[in-house]
Amino acid sequence: MGFLTKPAVTQIITQNGECKILLSIELNLNINNDNITITQNTDIKPVDSLKNENEDVGFVIPDFSSQEKLKFGKEV
Amino acid sequence: MAIGFDVGTYNLVSCRRTADNNFKTEREVNSFFEVSLEDPLAFNAMRSVNVPLIERKDLGVAYAFGEAAVRIAYTMNKDMKRPMEGGCLNPRERNAQQMLSYMIHGMLEGANPQEMVYYSVPSNAINEETDADYHDKVLQAIFRAATDENGQNLQLRANPINEGLALIYAELHDKALTGAGISFGAGMVNVCFAIFGVPVFSFALVNSGDWIDKMSAKATGETPTFINKEKTKVNLLENSSSLVHRTIKAQYEIMISKTINGIKQGLEKVGNKGRTEEPIDVVIAGGTASAMGFDELFAKAFNESKIPLNINRVVRPGEPLYSVAKGCLIAAEFACRQ
Numbered sequence: 001m002g003f004l005t006k007p008a009v010t011q012i013i014t015q016n017g018e019c020k021i022l023l024s025i026e027l028n029l030n031i032n033n034d035n036i037t038i039t040q041n042t043d044i045k046p047v048d049s050l051k052n053e054n055e056d057v058g059f060v061i062p063d064f065s066s067q068e069k070l071k072f073g074k075e076v
Numbered sequence: 077m078a079i080g081f082d083v084g085t086y087n088l089v090s091c092r093r094t095a096d097n098n099f100k101t102e103r104e105v106n107s108f109f110e111v112s113l114e115d116p117l118a119f120n121a122m123r124s125v126n127v128p129l130i131e132r133k134d135l136g137v138a139y140a141f142g143e144a145a146v147r148i149a150y151t152m153n154k155d156m157k158r159p160m161e162g163g164c165l166n167p168r169e170r171n172a173q174q175m176l177s178y179m180i181h182g183m184l185e186g187a188n189p190q191e192m193v194y195y196s197v198p199s200n201a202i203n204e205e206t207d208a209d210y211h212d213k214v215l216q217a218i219f220r221a222a223t224d225e226n227g228q229n230l231q232l233r234a235n236p237i238n239e240g241l242a243l244i245y246a247e248l249h250d251k252a253l254t255g256a257g258i259s260f261g262a263g264m265v266n267v268c269f270a271i272f273g274v275p276v277f278s279f280a281l282v283n284s285g286d287w288i289d290k291m292s293a294k295a296t297g298e299t300p301t302f303i304n305k306e307k308t309k310v311n312l313l314e315n316s317s318s319l320v321h322r323t324i325k326a327q328y329e330i331m332i333s334k335t336i337n338g339i340k341q342g343l344e345k346v347g348n349k350g351r352t353e354e355p356i357d358v359v360i361a362g363g364t365a366s367a368m369g370f371d372e373l374f375a376k377a378f379n380e381s382k383i384p385l386n387i388n389r390v391v392r393p394g395e396p397l398y399s400v401a402k403g404c405l406i407a408a409e410f411a412c413r414q
Contacts, residue, residue, distance in 0.1 A: 066221075068131075069182070070130055070178045071182060072128050072142060074103060
């Protein structure tokens with residue numbers, strides 16, 4: 001008789017337009033018994049879907065406050 | 077009060093009103109070079125003749141700016157560096173943004189707190205990859221970081237305006253701000269077609285003054301600096317016996333042809349939105365348009381191109397170098413009105 005020793009963990013990863021599903025199931029199988037029965041823990045963990053990092057690229061703008069002053073510009 | 081500011085590849089131009097409502101314009105060359113502080117002779121000589129300088133002892137260098145710096149760099153055989161290239165920030169110049177910031181802040185001296193400022197920006201080019209949005213964001217940050225003589229932030233109300241549109245504001249007020257504005261700068265040609273001051277379409281081409289210098293130099297074996305000087309002597313309506321002048325004229329014709337093709341494509345894209353009942357005026361300005369015979373050459377090419385647009389006349393402002401800044405000022409003044 002087999003027992004699910006840990007709740008199944010499912011991860012769905014979406015990246016670059018592809019979807020990858022990782023399914024991890026841990027079973028305990030009793031091989032002494034001709035009738036193999038697999039049971040599963042009814043507590044199923046919620047699916048973790050990994051969100052991509054924010055792909056928005058912000059503008060990198062330096063700080064232009066400065067102590068140095070320039071006398072610049074000629075009247076035309 | 078308001079300020080108009082043309083942030084050009086070669087020239088920085090600011091424009092304000094005088095007390096008697098005339099235009100007060102200031103200009104400088106958008107250029108700098110680096111001087112090592114290990115050479116105090118050069119540094120002190122420049123300081124004694126009032127070359128605009130910023131000393132950075134922490135870096136062991138000083139920076140010299142503007143037209144005076146250009147003249148000294150030429151005699152000292154130093155390379156001038158330019159914060160902008162092709163109409164936008166120069167990605168190959170690592171100090172570009174900071175140097176441009178020093179120069180713009182220097183020309184904002186005397187600005188009032190919360191003053192309205194309109195500065196020129198290009199469109200994205202249709203013949204090369206440019207990032208006009210990033211360029212605009214950097215300029216906005218520069219203007220908003222401006223301080224008074226006590227180091228207090230002026231909180232300037234800084235806004236962008238398309239360079240071609242600025243020309244329409246400057247020169248077509250009596251035409252209900254309807255027409256085309258074409259700025260032939262050093263780095264870019266900027267085109268805007270507007271109806272009642274609202275842009276219908278705009279675009280840019282990275283084929284302007286610097287490109288003419290480079291291509292003519294390549295064809296004739298001369299340097300771009302030499303070509304740049306010769307451009308002031310060439311007459312675009314004459315068939316010169318000089319190879320250099322003929323080459324320069326040919327490059328001008330190519331630039332005008334590309335510009336007119338761009339306008340044709342723009343009009344096709346906007347369809348009925350670009351239709352006007354009355355013939356329109358076309359304003360042409362910018363340093364590259366200052367060559368002798370340019371407006372006649374342009375008008376001739378335009379009329380022969382069969383563009384679906386009726387042209388009333390081609391307008392060249394009395395001071396084509398300063399017209400964009402003037403248009404920026406007028407736009408800023410409109411924005412100030414309640």
